[in-house]
Amino acid sequence: MNIINIEHIAKIYQVGSEEVHALADVSLKIDKNEYLAIMGPSGSGKSTLMNILGCLDTPTKGLYDFKGQNVSEMSDNELAKIRNREIGFVFQTFNLLPRSDALHNVELPLIYAGVPSYERKERAREALINVGLGDRIHHKPNELSGGQRQRVAVARALVTQPSIILADEPTGNLDSKTGEEIMLLFNEIHKQGNTIILVTHEEYIAKHAARIIRIRDGFIESDERVPERYIPQLKVQEEN
Amino acid sequence: MGHFFFELKESLFISFRAIRANKIRTILTTLGIVIGVTSVVLMSTALKGMDIAFQDGVAALGSDNIYIDKWSWFDNTIPWWEVRNRKNLDLDEFKKFEELAKLPLAVSPTVWTNQTLKHKDRTLNFNMVTGTNHNYIQTTNLNFAEGRFFTQLESESSRNVVVLGSSVAESLFPRGGGLNQVITIKGRKFRVIGILEQQGSFIMGNFNPDNMAYIPIGVVFKYFHRSDFRSITFNVRAQNNAMLEETKEEAISIMRKIRGLTYDKENDFSINQQEGLLNNINQTTSVIKIAGYFITGLSLFVGAIGIMNIMFVSVKERTREIGIRKAIGAKRRTVLGQFLFESSVICLLGGFLGLAIAVLLSMVVNQFLPTSVQVDAVILAIVISIITGIVSGLAPAYTAAKLDPVDALRYE
DSSP, X not given: OEEEEEEEEEEEXXXXXXXXXXXXXXXXXXXXXXXXXXEOOTTSSHHHHHHHHTTSSOOSXXXXXXXXXXXXXXXXXXXXXXXXXXXXXXXXXXXXXXXSOHHHHHHHHHHHHTOOHHXXXXXXXXXXXXXXXXXXXXXXXXXXXXXXXXXXXXXXXXXXXXXXXXXXSTTTTSOHHHHHHHHXXXXXXXXXXXXXXXXESOHHHHTTSSEEEEEETTEEEEEEEOSSOOOOOXXXXXXX | OHHHHHHHHHHHHHHHHHHHHTHHHHHHHHHHHHHHHHHHHHHHHHHHHHXXXXXXXXXXXXXXXXXXXXXXXXXXXXXXXXXHTSOOOOHHHHHHHHHHOOSOSEEEEEEEEEEEEEETTEEEEEEEEEEXXXXXXXXXXXXXXXXXXXXXXXXXXXXXXXXXXXXXXXXHOTTSOOTTOEEEETTEEEEEEEEEOOOOOGGGGGGOGGGOEEEEHHHIIIIIOOTTSSOOEEEEEOSSGGGHHHHHHHHHHHHHHHHTOOTTSOOSSEEEEHHXXXXXXXXXXXXXXXXXXXXXXXXXXXXXXXXXXXHHHHHHHTHHHHHHHHHTTOOHHHHHHHHHHHHHHHHHHHHHHHHXXXXXXXXHHTTTSSOOOOHHHHHHHHHHHHHHHHHHHHHHHHHHHTOOHHHHHHOO
């Protein structure tokens, strides 16, 4: 079953008098429980594609169908609702609220979803336990290591039980061992039946996914299955 | 509804955290509102005090009184030369009037003169002295600290007795004990038979009972002036306020009869009443009020600009945070609400602080004006704070709400 179906999408920016085609013509189908990596050098349009996939931006042309809803013609508020309910974001720079503790950071999407306080706290706590941070729920981001911060972000992405997890260079700001731990976490999440879209420029990270899409100059250059997926072997450990 | 409530709670949470994170900045920003609200509350309190003071002054005059005089006190429509050429009102006319008037509770004649009052080495130069009769006290609201007013006998036989206003008594007898002492007025000896309670109404100036001495009217004409020296005024007190109009009508017809005026002649006397004074006062106070509120409004405006400025800075600083919130599902109105809420909370804090300062300062003001901060001033302060917060937060909050999430997330 297709979760995402985009057809002939284009994104054109007006820079001064010049038109920049960030995305020229992209068509793509993503199934439920896929583990997909989007690769491409900087300027290839992969960030633009990710923003459109994440409903942060709308395409200039083309059709974006998300679970049967036409996202390309949605208003700002409707997009906000889709982002809130259907999409979990994990960013390279974590993007946690610095003055809030882990629990509140994870709780935030539930606040915007209108979940009552008690249930919210319970679900946020559970999500944090699932990513191995059960003993860190009242720590603020600056009291956590990079890996722990990213795990808070993952917990935040998962807490609403979204249809897709959209991870933008999730290991970009982490050392390789910590990065590997995060990739292991994604692997687990995928195994639980989630759909993951990974945006990266690292071949090695992309190999964790089952399918790799390469973007260049606003077009899809290749779309192929990964013959030998790299399954991380490291056990998720509680960092102390 | 649930959404809205949770978002509101979150907004409150965010506001307090933002305020705590930028304590100094918030305090400095709030200062404008503090000053604004302080001046609003003080201004409204002072204006109310002024009103009360004027009303006290008017009340001392007696709200049920009319004053028949040659001069019109408040009406400037009659040319002054016509008024000047009117016949003076004299004691004979008063006696006729007193005889004919059936409706008034009391009537008394008054005449003013300025004289030097002395007791031993203490002197009051050019002090206002009222000459009147024993009924005077019934036409006023004056109360006695000690002693009494002059009797009919004392009045009619023009005895040398005097009743002193509180300030006059204090000046002549700083250590008290003025009752039954003898003072001199223009060298003539008078026995002090009564001292009035302090009235405390400052608006009447020389006519303030506190600064007045009262002697029988006959004495004025016996020692100080010829009986035609000046027109006398008839103080007429109605039985109650409802009877005021009738009493006035009766007074006019009696006066016309005494003066022998035919139907085609205008009144050659004036009926003065408190209403005229009130109109005068209202004109004065409304000018003061407009000026006061204008200045206050200006200070609030400056405060609001300060808040707006800092809210713009705050939005800029938190662009990334806004991006994060939008990415995970905050709607425009949520972000808008958050910043509006924050500016309102800042203003409200300022409002409460301003209110506290105003209450303290009003205790100082209370030394001059009979007033204190009223509930309506408190409500006014709170409402103004919230409105200022919303108005000054609107533009920054709108800027925040319409930020593009992609750009906001990329913002460093």
